[in-house]
Amino acid sequence: WCGTWNMGGYRPDPPELGNWIKKDVYDIYAIAVQGLEWQQDGEWSAMLQRFFGTEYLVVATMAMWDISLIVLTRKKNLLKITNVEGHLRSTRLATTNGKG
Numbered sequence: 001w002c003g004t005w006n007m008g009g010y011r012p013d014p015p016e017l018g019n020w021i022k023k024d025v026y027d028i029y030a031i032a033v034q035g036l037e038w039q040q041d042g043e044w045s046a047m048l049q050r051f052f053g054t055e056y057l058v059v060a061t062m063a064m065w066d067i068s069l070i071v072l073t074r075k076k077n078l079l080k081i082t083n084v085e086g087h088l089r090s091t092r093l094a095t096t097n098g099k100g
Contacts (some may be wrong), residue, residue, distance in 0.1 A: 001026040007035035017051045024055070029072045036066040045070055062086045
C-alpha cells in the first residue's frame with residue numbers, strides 16, 4: 001500500500017489514521033506525508049508504529065524538513081527485504097522559509 005497526505009500542520013489522533021490507512025491488509029506500507037510542522041523527535045514514526053502494532057516493523061525512513069517517507073513491513077517479510085537504499089535531493093533554490 002502506498003499513500004501520501006498533505007497534513008498542512010494538522011496532527012491526527014492515532015485512531016484517525018484508520019480512516020486513511022487500512023492496516024493488516026497489506027504486507028508493505030509506504031507512507032509519505034508533508035506538513036509535519038508539529039513533529040518533534042520522531043513523533044510521526046512512533047505514532048505509525050503504535051498504529052500498526054508489533055506485527056509491523058519500520059524498514060526505512062527518510063525526511064527532509066516537514067516531509068517524511070516511512071516504509072513498514074510485516075515481521076514475517078523482514079528477512080526477504082534486502083538492499084534498501086534512499087537518497088535525498090533538494091530540487092529548488094532556497095526560499096525565505098528555509099526550504100530548498
